[in-house]
Amino acid sequence: MDIVDAQIHLHHTLDEATALAVMDALTIRSALVDECWDFGEGRPAHAARPYYQLPTGEYRPVGPGAQIAAMRNPDRFSYLLRMNPLDPDLENWMSQAAATPGFRAVRYLLGGPADEQAVLDGGRRAFFAAATANGLPAFVASHAKAPFFERYLREFPSLPIVFDHCGFAVDDDAFDALLRLAQYPNAYLKWSHAPCLFGGGAFPYPEVRPYLDRAMSAFGRERIMWASDFTAEPMIQRMRGGPVVSWSEALYYMRCNPDLSETDLEWVLGKTVRTVLGWL
Template sequence: MDIVDTQVHLNHWMDEATTIAAMNALGISAMLVDEAWDFGEGRPPHAALPYYVTKHGANRPISPGGSAAALRHPDRFSFLLRVNPLDPELEAWVEQAAATPGFRAMRYLLADKDDAAALLAGARMGFFQAASDHDLVVFAGGHSHAPLFEPYAKAFPSLPIVIDHCGFPLGEGAFERTLDLARYPNVHLKWSHAPCVFGAKAFPYPEVRPFLNRALEAFGRERIMWASDFTAEPAVRTTCGGPDVRWADALYYMKCNPDLSEGDLEWVLGGTARKVLRWEQAA
């Protein structure tokens, strides 16, 4: 089976060579890298290391490890960047990034209440316009704030928008509001951190199954993509508790789920990512 892990923070815990060895052991074909050497403690989410500061004072993330991995192993690695929506040279920067081999997506991480208000007011159209202009994918993350991205799903119906981490639905009704976005055909769901956010206890996390079934009913298997994001597990447990989910656990609780057919797994574990990211499997 072709398996694509759509979020790992390369160089946070593991280097490229160790990562490839682990991927081979787990049977993972390819990985989308969100390079992060920390999680931006005390800084905006788009200012996790590595980044630099422009002459205008804007934080601008870079991915030296992800870029190098994609150049050396284009069949195994692609990467995204956490793009600063307030970068005054946003369009030029995205144009340059889009021409970089292996670069496939931009990530919008909600910063604070002011950022949430700006999103809700439709004031971040430039970010999504830049992604659309360069045929990129947007990964969108914000704890329980998935509905804030609805105006952009409406405004850019051909732009793939992937809601991170099941919408990180902390709070009553948050998951239902995430599922409501399935009415937009360009919106997809990244299935990650489900054992933590849905209160699972121990592998194989049976508590997660009803939530995944509801997601499949809403989005369909062709609009859900799996990610382990195992390098962020300690930070996630600090936020919402839950079990210690290792890389193998994150994969095999999906493969062992009796509710999922072989066809379901082929889409969720790899096919959806290949289609959305326009990343063909190596021959």
Template sequence: MDIVDSQVHLGPGGVPEMLAAIDALGVKSVLVDEWWMGTPGHPYYRVGPAGAAQRTTSPTAELAAWAHSERFSYLVRVDPRDPELKAVVRFARDATHARALRVSPGMSRAETADFAGGVYDEVFALAAASGLPVFVQIAGHADLLERIIGKYPDVRIVLCHCGMPPGARLWPIFAQMEGLEDSEDYWRRVGEEPLDQAFTKVLRAAQWPQVALKWAHAPVMFNAAGYPNLAARPFLRKALDAFGAERVMWASDISANQTGESWAELIFAISENPEVSAAEREWIMGRTARQWLAWEQE
């Protein structure tokens, strides 16, 4: 099986270890979202008035991709407030191994409001013009994509982390990151939303053929910790029935896995799932990512 992991994090010095790991696991390729764990946002530098925007770089991922082009590609995180946003997206479009853009407006109420208010619109306009898909971490607000899709019908969007809001294990992290007086109360309420209710909102996004779903962090999102993540299976079935396997792509996000499964266990939870057909597994585990990222095997 052609396995593509559509989200891993990577930092300096980690390439040989990751290459050895994916060789051992039978993972053909990984899409890197470069983030140096323990230093949120790094590597980046401040740009714009008063340094209000972040412009990320991907030195480790780019070197890995040049050295091992079949094994590594990367996405580019973009900030809608970057005064050179057009140039940043053009650079990503023209970079040999860059496959997508990523934004994360779901990490705070202020950013979610900005997303709804149009602050991120230029990202999607530029992505549509460049042919790059946009990975979106919108944390339970998939409904906000409707306006974007209506305005930019050619854009392709990948909903990150099953499209779900932070649950019981994650809401304290969101509250801490937001850091407001009422953050704990607010994010606790978000985290207590019934899973079926929250996922029904995600499934509505299947009506838009421009939207795919990244099946990442399912163990934590669906209270399914521990291999083989049985409690997540009914939700995966619903996702496949709604989106079709050709719009669901798997990711381990192994560098930030909160529930402790090994990389192998995250793979086998899907590849050995008897409730998913062999054809569906091929799409989820690699073929969907290949098509959406325009990353065919050499």
């Protein structure tokens, strides 16, 4: 089976060589990299390192290690960048990144109240317009506020918008609201951190299965992609409680799920993210 991990953080406790060795051991063929040296504690959501500051004071995330990994191993790694919606040269920067070998997507990390209001008011239209113009899927860390992005799903129907980490649904109401977005054909779901979010106990986390079943019913297997994001597990555990899930556990609780057919697994574990990224 062609398995693609839709999110790993190179250089946050994980280097390229180690990643390849573990991927080989777990039969993971490829991975999408969000390069991250830390998680930006005390800084804006888009300002986890590596980044540099512009003369305006805004942060511009970069991914030098991810770019090198993708260029050295184009069949094993692709990468995305966190894009600052307040970057004064956002459109040109996104266009330049899109022309870089191995670069396949952008990521929006929802910030505090001012950013939330700007998203609701349509003030982040330029971000999604630039992603559409450059043919770049947009991954969104919505922090339990996925419905805030509904207007962009409607306005940019050709743009795949992927809601990270099960929408960070903090309760059943937030999960229900996330599932309602499945009515839009360009809405996708990244299935990750579910054991922490949905009260999983021990591997293989049977408590998660009803939530995944509802997601599969709403989105369909063609619009759900699996990711481990395992290097962020300790941080998520501190935020939400629950287990710290290893890379192998994150993969094999999916592979061992009796509710998923072989065809379901082919899509969720690889084909969906390859199709969205055009990484075929």
